[in-house]
Amino acid sequence: DGGITQSPKYLFRKEGQNVTLSCEQNLNHDAMYWYRQDPGQGLRLIYYSQIVNDFQKGDIAEGYSVSREKKESFPLTVTSAQKNPTAFYLCASSGEDYNSPLHFGNGTRLTVT
Amino acid sequence: AQSVTQLDSQVPVFEEAPVELRCNYSSSVSVYLFWYVQYPNQGLQLLLKYLSGSTLVKGINGFEAEFNKSQTSFHLRKPSVHISDTAEYFCAVAGSSASKIIFGSGTRLSIRP
Numbered sequence: 001d002g003g004i005t006q007s008p009k010y011l012f013r014k015e016g017q018n019v020t021l022s023c024e025q026n027l028n029h030d031a032m033y034w035y036r037q038d039p040g041q042g043l044r045l046i047y048y049s050q051i052v053n054d055f056q057k058g059d060i061a062e063g064y065s066v067s068r069e070k071k072e073s074f075p076l077t078v079t080s081a082q083k084n085p086t087a088f089y090l091c092a093s094s095g096e097d098y099n100s101p102l103h104f105g106n107g108t109r110l111t112v113t
Numbered sequence: 114a115q116s117v118t119q120l121d122s123q124v125p126v127f128e129e130a131p132v133e134l135r136c137n138y139s140s141s142v143s144v145y146l147f148w149y150v151q152y153p154n155q156g157l158q159l160l161l162k163y164l165s166g167s168t169l170v171k172g173i174n175g176f177e178a179e180f181n182k183s184q185t186s187f188h189l190r191k192p193s194v195h196i197s198d199t200a201e202y203f204c205a206v207a208g209s210s211a212s213k214i215i216f217g218s219g220t221r222l223s224i225r226p
Contacts, residue, residue: 004156040122042203042218043157090156099145099164099207102214104156 002027006091006105013085013112021076021108023091029103030096032074036060037088037107046089049074078110085112115140117206119217126194127225134189134220136204146187147205148178151219157203163187174198199224 004025013019025032031050035043045058049068063082068074074093078085088109092102120135138144145164149157161172168180178189187204204217 006156009154040218043216045214092156099162101147101159101162102149102157104149104158106156107154109154 004091004093004103004105006089006108009106009108011108011110013110015112016080017112018077018079019085019110019112021078021089021091021110023074023076023105024072025074025091025093025103025105026072027093027103028071029093030071031094031100032068033092033094033102034058034064034066034074034076035090035092037090043090046076078112085110115142115144115206115208115213115215117204117215117217119204119220121220122218123221123223125223125225128196129193131192132190132194132198132222134202134204134222136187136189136217138185138187138204138206140185140206140208142208145207146178146180147207147214148172148176148187148189149203149205149216150174151201151203153200160189160202194222194224196224196226198222 007022033048034046044060047066049055065077090107091105094100116139118137126132147162148160151157161170163170163180171177176191201219201221203219207214
């Protein structure tokens with residue numbers, strides 16, 4: 001079945017460490033996204049990529065970095081510069097039409113202590 | 114600029130009762146509207162979408178929504194809820210770019226037996 005795989009489901013890190021969250025899709029979608037979800041705040045866009053080797057900052061990109069070397073993969077690195085990294089992170093993809101719905105992975109819950 | 118407002122953060126209802134989850138949007142351009150559902154510790158799944166045409170949209174799990182352009186609303190309804198409908202529901206609006214999908218803050222639906 002086609003879908004989006006995020007790993008790991010739970011991740012624990014010490015403050016000051018960088019951590020990379022994995023996102024892989026086999027839907028052949030061009031566009032991929034990273035969202036952060038905090039209680040009561042909905043989803044906020046961190047980064048998005050509409051084509052391989054290109055990506056743009058979303059609304060809350062500070063303290064995060066991404067790469068898009070392959071169409072199927074869009075890893076997110078949470079750097080030590082992110083002041084409040086503990087959150088639920090969701091990866092999504094969509095087709096090329098701008099009204100295409102998003103397909104989501106099951107998320108990674110990151111806890112930084 | 115676009116925005117989405119979900120008026121209720123929590124909606125408790127009894128099993129088999131009807132439910133309406135409210136969503137209002139603002140946009141200066143034509144919009145595409147979506148409702149997503151999120152079960153605990155999972156990603157979001159598309160419930161239904163309005164792109165054009167009939168203003169009454171039917172989705173999965175017996176949900177439907179009505180696009181009301183004059184009131185800039187896209188309320189989600191179900192005539193009879195089930196315990197399995199317990200989840201968080203997100204309204205979203207998309208405009209001229211897939212990168213600009215805006216999510217509401219979510220409504221948590223809790224079903225009482």
